[in-house]
Amino acid sequence: MRADDTSEYVEFVSARLARWHRAAYLLCGDEHRADDLVQTTVTRLYVHWARARGADNLDGYVHRMLVRAYIDERRLAWSKVWLMSSTPERGASGDSGVEERDLVVRALAELPKGQRTVLVMRFLCDMPVESVAAAMRCSTGNVKAQTARGLATLRARLGEQAPFAGAGTGKGGGLRE
Amino acid sequence: MNEEYEERADDVRVLLETAHVPPARADLARAVAAGTVVRRRRRYAAVAAATVFAVAGTAALGQALDRTGGGDRMEVPIGETVTSRPAPFSACTVRALPPPPGEGVLSGQVVSDPTGRYAAASLVRPDGTTRPVLWTDGEPEVLPAVGYGAQPRAVNSSGVVVGASSTKDGGPLAWVYRDGRATALAEVAGYEWWVPLSVNERGDVTGEAWRGVRFTVVSWPHAEPLAGPALAKSGDVRGSGVGGDGTVVGTRGEAADPYVWHDDGTGRALQLPPGAVTGQALTVRGDWAAGWVGLYTRTAPPDPGVAPRTQGGEVDTQGGEVDERVRDQTGRTGGGGKLVTAAARWDLRTGRVTHWPERVMPATAVNASGWVAAPGEGGPTVISPRGEVTALPGPADGYPTALSDDNRRLYGERVPQGTEAGVGADALLKQRITKGPATELLMWRC
Structure with missing residues (x-):
């Protein structure tokens, strides 16, 4: 992927991450699983970015990926390569450690x-x-x-x-x- | 009927838009890096892009220790009165693990052997290629390239390194570095991906393979790394750490309960403390595993900025702070409970759990005698088997990932935790994107 494409990807995803995370959290009701779902989705999106960016409705495309990830609950190989073991994002409760449901x-x-x-x-x-x-x-x-x-x-x-x-x-x- | 319902669904739209959700923690830099590993045929261009990120972060990287670490905190702590035998961790120093001179930027997680003598991580070189690096007592050595995007995953006390790469076609490639040579490990037939996660003192390699939602433990015997690896049935379990003896810790099932299993396929559930609804063991060494548990409480957690820096404080592992917590998978706690995470350690001989309610970050390293290390908002700490907490020197965002059995050495990395005032999730994300795969690795000598 060219550096331009990566910048485009980062720009697109950055603007929508919060929204996707909201959807993921409301779907699964769990902070860590929501992070996993979004991470899986954005990783998969990066892999397929060249094809995805040409989609008629890119937002719809990503939403479909997200819901499929949720339904299948698949743990993707490539996310696991980096997520394995004690990575900071997993398990860490982050800023406050508090989730008000x-x-x-x-x-x-x-x-x-x-x-x-x-x-x-x-x-x-x-x-x-x-x-x-x-x-x-x-x-x-x-x-x-x-x-x-x-x-x-x-x-x-x-x-x-x-x-x-x-x-x-x-x-x-x-x-x- | 349906239409009628849906016309009025604006109320539900509003509810979904305004429902309180925790902050997002997806990591774009990691998505880019991980996506790069599997993308076929575009590898070279993609790695070059990742290198752009890495180079952009290099300047900040070089200054970071000086700036954020705070000069005095990098020095040996002063004022301790050593008499006969110093208490563990009473006089630690910390320094950045040096990259090989002029070779590029360090990346990924640092792993270490039980003695703490060896450490390994990855190096992204200016041309975009990745090489494993092995430090011996802090002195770096670049190892031969194995596949693309090599990431060391474990090292034993003879300096044998195992790691994961990808093939030219984007497939998985496991390797072992021994006696100056790197060798590919056998493929795991019938699985999409596999990764070695530990190497014992004899050189046997244990890891994990998966296909879709199916996971299995994989063992490569040291004498025949190219023979078909042994597989164990492990069902609906997901591993996160492996001990040198083939013990895997992780979670099991939809509810993600902490679990331990062995390369013969047997396993057992790990205990959760009263009130906890979830938990995960992240790392294992000998009879001990470490990670975190999640509990509901109606009591606000203690001020995390103060408690973790307390030295030698006795911790009540059964907790008076969280008596109100109620076990409830759906979160229907009376009066609106809060889910808090707490560092935890399990004794694998009994499955018994000890947790520290005032430490919201997970325990990320454990050694053979049950000491654990944990990052925290007030800075990284070590916790003794009896629960005494000792602060480690160095940057507050130090994230320990390895603790030697003799309590003399730790390795880790710096991970922004987003706790500084004024640093929101967006800024943090941008920071991560800018930093890309560049990682600042730390070594504590105690």
Whole structure:
């Protein structure tokens, strides 16, 4: 890969890392696994960068890689070459060592894996039904059904614990804290 | 019905956007370096790009010890009153491991043998090629090239080095350096990737191979490194460290519980302290493994800036600080628990765990007598088998990765932990990208 391509890759990925990490964390609910998923995804993206950068929808391409990594829970060889043993990023709790799980994260964690995946992919990553279905290797009808069930369950869970004051208004309402 | 639900999903979008998530720790420099290892046919250009990163970091590298280390902290600690026999680690000095003169920048993790005499790491040379380096009592020697992107993974007390590279086609290549010669180890048939992780005193090599989600322990006998290696069934386990006797530590299963197994395929779960929901053994030596555990607590952790620097403090391993913690895999702790990590050590004879709730960074090195070393926000420390904590001199971001059996020598590297005021995740990421694969390696003599 030319140095230009690497710079382009770094620029592209840097701007989106936080977003991918949010998606990964909401998917798996675990700080370290989320880091693993993102690391796997960005490594794989680098390997395929020459091809990926020509994709019509690069963001969608990466989201698909991310959800596949989550579904498959594969540990890629190349990430492991460097991750093995006592690397700083693994296990280290980093800045604060403290993770405050809020209500939404907990409610998501209680959903079945499929429902959680479709909600995060569709409403955080803005993936269309067809793309989610392709990434999850299931039918669009299945994605729609899981979306409906996931939304209903999530709302019911959150509604039990706090008034859904901010629903549809663009604010989280009283749900946080 | 579906459409109706989805029209109103703006509320869920907002919730997903605003949910509190911990900071991201993905490492682009590592992605680039690791991706480079497997990319086929574009190797030379890609390594050159990595070298651009490395060279960009060289200036900062050269100044870093002087600047950040703080002159006084690099010196021998003053004021200790040595009488008959000095306490371990009471008079340590630290210095940067020197690269071979004029050869390039150091990269990767430093490994060491149980005596601490030998250490090994990688050197990225100005032309972009990578060579293994072996230090004997701190004196560097460049080893013969084996494949591409060679990374030493272990060294024994005879100076036999094992490591991993990739082939011309981007495939895995394990090697051993012995008696002045480097030899490739046999391929592991049926697996996508393999890596040697330890070499015992006889020269037998133990490592790990995997294909997709299948992992296995691999043993290459010293006498026939080119014969087909022995494989052990290890199921859903993931290794992170291997002892010289073929003992592998890591995690098992979806919940990633700490686990230990052997090259005959047998294994056992390692204990978690009360309240802990997860943990990982990172490294192993003899009867001891070290790593971290994650626990929920409703009590804020003690100020990490003070506690780790306390010398000789007795640590209550069963913890009074975290009595409130509640074991709960889904995080539904009453009142909103916090997940904190703590350094931990396991006695492999019993599986029993000892953890240090006030040390949020993992224990990253352990020796045969159960001493462990751990990085920390206040600087690296060693912890005695009884729990006494002693600070190591040198830069606060020193990250020890090897501790000799005689407690006289440690090796490690400098790893920014992002704890300095004003240094956010973005700045840290940028710093890592700029530094690229260049690593500053440290040696402590005690």
